[in-house]
Amino acid sequence: MFSIRQRVPSAWRSVLMLGVLLAGLLTVTAPRARATTAQDVSVTFGVQATTEGETLLVSGSAPQLGAWDPARAVPLGTTASAYPHWSTGIRLPAGLTVQYKYIKRSPTGSVTWESIPNRTLTVSPDGPGNDDRWNVTPVTAAFHVTASTTWGQNLYVSGNVADLGAWDPAKALPLTTDSATYPVWAGTHQLPPGTTVQYKYLKKNPDATVTWENGDNRTVFITSTGTATLNDVWR
Template sequence: MTLPQSLPGTGRPRPLGLLPTLVTALLAALLTTLLGPVGSARADQQDPAGVPVRLRVTATTEPGDTVLVTGSTAELGAWDPARAVPLSTDARSYPAWTVTLTLPPGGQIQYKYLKRTAVGTVVWEDIPDRAFFVSTSGESELDDRWNVAGGHPLTAVFATTATTVPGQNVYVSGNLAELGGWDPAKAVPLSTSYKVYPEWTGFTALPPNTAVQYKYLKKNPDGSVVWEDGPNRTTTTPPTGTLTVHDSWR
């Protein structure tokens, strides 16, 4: 049945048809005023991406000097002394200077300390760039000494050329805990794509100045493991920077 659009005999619009629309509009306006846009509220509640990293460096200074840190990410000023991050100290903690930063997880950061004198002169450490692998598991703390190379974990990149059958994947394992300690279940996964296949690449954090034994393996869809032939491969991590190895499955 179709309802008439006006009251019989008057020609006036039916008022009841407008009430639900007016009530809905008024309620929506009231909720928007009180609560604000839903999308904005959700965006404000999101936590910024990053991992807290506390830097601590022991550095003696002259009155008026400031110790700063800069490095390879925007959070560290991208190697620009004018954007370097200042560290702080006080009478109780001097000569230790500290700062806590939020850095992107799962990658290696290069960094260096510098001093800015009271007249604005910048003095850099004269050691190679420091390197640190930012963990994804939680807050990290670095304890450095001015102009002394540190012993922080560095990034190791493993690349090997290996042909596979559908469902197979390539891993690397070795004698260090970071490589799974020869346990296939804890081996480091490598990845590939149709653009680079049959090259497989993966990375992990390894201690510096350390002899490493390692080997590649394939895992089949049924869970069985195939190790490559030959003796264990060997390499030594550098004191800082990145270790990169290029191999071929054997």
């Protein structure tokens, strides 16, 4: 009685073995599809808050913020030189809109939430970190500027407060336009109430250089309520 192996000529056995080896190599080296995910952005949450032994935390609607569970809230830190400013960095997907609030936690573990409505943030790769005030509702500032641009240029606004990037072009806030509204560029951003803000517009060129508008700094006083609407023309 012959086995199957005995019935296969040695030459064919070599061919079969080579085929099995090649199949194994193809299985190992074949490219696999990779799941695409949104780009994560490091967002700085900062708040001005005086404390009496408490620590500051932030919680919100995203899992990275603890999903409103105080036990999973993200702690903020401060130093002797930075106090009363508390801050932390959290990675969130670009384009995600989250609601959040700050929490004070006492040495005994009891927590106090801010009593104002939920804060809102849309994560932007170009946006600066937050510079909030404990229990103070920020005012929405609507920027509109008429500005002609060349292909590849984009409009931004920056100013003397951290909410506008503190004059750092890398942290300036983006404005947008489209075929229906061009050459008007617009954007809404949160600013601290009761504050006099200086600001200017700038263009970012395709080669990463920056062009600031001419003239003195623009100035606006942000009232405690309502919306500050700014209608400007590039200088």
